Amino acid sequence: MFFNIILHNIPSKASPQAQAIEAEGAYLLRYAQLQLRNPAQAEDAVQETLLAAIEGIARFSGKSSLRTWLTGILKHKIIDQLRRSAREQAFDVDDDRAEAEAIDALFAGDGHWRGMPSDWGNPDAALENSRFRAAFELCLxxxxxxxxxxxTMREVMDMSTGEICQELQITPTNCWVMLHRARLTLRECLELNWFDGSRR
Amino acid sequence: MMSTCKHASELMSQGQDRTLGPVERLQLRLHLLICKRCRRVEQQFGLLRAAIRRCRDDS
Known part of the structure; x- marks a missing residue:
């Protein structure tokens, strides 16, 4: 099993304590698999936990059980895995590139607006307008x-950027980029589906 | 130095999410002074926020 490989790499630590840690491996793996759908990620989290535990066994006070102590470490490793996958999702996916390209297409090469944004007029009048409401919902x-x-988290649930970052485990910059894209995409969609239509 | 509309739109968006720094506020104000397109987008961003609040509070 993969735990043995780790233990054999650290021969001087193959102490009774290390063996006791290894004995919890199966339990930890089950625990990790419940939290992480991806089996490879669960194994990674457990491996990292076992390594950290063997290296840091001196910090184990014996006040709690070994299993409780190991589970505490594992929880942090699981959170690390979740963060990592959220980050990978944010940057890896083709969607992200397509979105960035759609935003870039709104601007000319020199960074100025390609078209002339329309004057949407009196906000109160627009908000009372049923065509605006219908277009707005469609664009959302x-x-x-x-x-x-x-x-939605920002505008409907009124969460701060900090709260959103914490919830989704993304950086503030990433969060602002997504909000910027969302607003530009919405205004473009409303120009096409509401404002242009209302002029015809 | 004049910022581009793209940069200005980022500042306008972030201005809804965090407090802009003094340099950013100045950059944005100067850009809006000379750019009618961005003034319109600023008005549109305001309307987006108002619209979503209205949708939320009505339902």
Whole structure:
């Protein structure tokens, strides 16, 4: 099993304590698999936990059981895995590139608006307008999923950027990028589906 | 130095999410002074926020 490989790499630590830690491996793996859907991630989290435990056995006070202590370490490793996958999702996916390209297409090469944004007039009048409301709801539904999630947390649930970052384990910069995209996508969609239509 | 509309739109968006720094506020104000397009987008961003609040509070 993979725990043995780790233990054999640290021969001087193959103490009774290290063996006791190894004996908890199966339990920890089950625990990790419940929290992480991805089996490879669960194994990684357990391996990291076992390594950290063997290296840091001196910090184990014996006040709690060994299992409790190991589970405490594992929880942190699981959170690290979740963060890592959220980050990978944020940067890896083709959606992200497509979204970035759609935003770039709104601007000319020199960074200025390609078209002339319309004067939407009196906000109160627009808000009372049923066509505006219908277009707004349609445009919200069309937002890419990740931007929509961040935008909803920010604008509908009134969460701060800090709270959103914590919840989704993303950086503030990442959060602002997604909110910026969401707002630009929404205004573009409203220009096309509401304002242009209302002029015809 | 004049910022681009893209940069200005980032500052306008972030201005809804955090307090902009003094340099950012100055940059944005100077840009809005000379850019009608961005003034319109600023108005549109305001309307987006108002619209979502209205949707939320009505339902």
């Amino acid at each position: 539904q069309r937002l890419p999923e990740r931007s929509a999630r961040v935008f």
